[in-house]
Amino acid sequence: MRFENTAADVWLPIPSDEIEDLPEPGASGLNYRFWDGGPEFPADPAHCAFYVVPYMKGSEIAVRPLAAMTSLRVVQTLSAGIDHVTPGIDSLPPGVAVCNAKGVHEASTAELTLALILASLRGIPGFVRGQDAEEWRAGFYPALADKSVLIVGYGSIGAAIEDRLAPFECARVSRVARSARTTARGEVHPLTELPTLLPDADVVVLSTPLTPATRHLADAGFLGRMKDGALLVNVARGPVVDTAALLKEVETGRITAALDVTDPEPLPAGHPLWHAPGVLISPHVGGSTSAFMPRAKRLIAGQLRRFVAGEEQANVLLTTG
Secondary structure (H helix, E strand, O other): OOOOOOOEEEEEOOOHHHOOOOOOHHHHOEEEEEOOOOOOOOOOHHHEEEEEOOOOOOHHHHHOOHHHOOOOOEEEOOOOOOOOOHHHHHHOOOOOEEEOOOOOOHHHHHHHHHHHHHHHHHOHHHHHHHHHHOOOOOOOOOOOOOOEEEEEOOOHHHHHHHHHHHHHOOOEEEEEEOOOEEEOOEEEEEHHHHHHHHHHOOEEEEOOOOOOOOOOOEOHHHHHHOOOOOEEEEOOOHHHEOHHHHHHHHHHOOOEEEEOOOOOOOOOOOOHHHHOOOEEEOOOOOOOOOOHHHHHHHHHHHHHHHHHHOOOOOOEEEEOO
């Protein structure tokens, strides 16, 4: 969809003077307002035309101004998913483009995915505990080499994960997305073929967006189809996995898990996942690295230049109607 060049408020979670190559406010007619989720709004939400959602502040903050943003034309998230803003989408006027942050998180999330796989297989958490206890925990541990990896959710992040798997001499990498297609690296299977692919995978990586179709995708049936000794890695969203079903599986020792996201999140003190056997947890830091801010700033500047020029926004996942 195209937008006309008119004066408009832009809400940014990063001060505008810290973002290079933004359209000049005087020449472009844009008024930059800084809001990072604080209790006070920076201006009347009714005048906001372009809303960059505060990063990692939760759904309640993300949607708080939306109902009052009656002039809104673009919602730009700084995350790969838009599930944290979807509760407020029905309140938006028609014609609003909702965009994700494709291109911002691929490298960082793929790095963490490999770190979680390697740490889990090679026993790094046990080594850390051994170091704390001054114990020499020698032995043989699984390698990623010669393993079969299944990537469930083969978008830009899934592809970045496969790029980083390439040097590790995996036996094969299989790919699953909502629908079948062919990529430069090979066939992408549709979700309907997932039950037949799960039993052959040594490592199953979840990198799907959270949608009604993927909520509890990794349920008891999914987990039960995984082979004995397989590793589940979740870098998607916590509710993609049925936590109760996962606990039942890992408590038997049949499978292990590495989770950058959990349900609930943040994981509260006393939750059984904290001490479940074979479970490695990182605190939702897939995109939270030094690579985030430069990429986020470039995305914001590029989208606003398109906005001022009357061009179509990039990364549009839906347009309200």
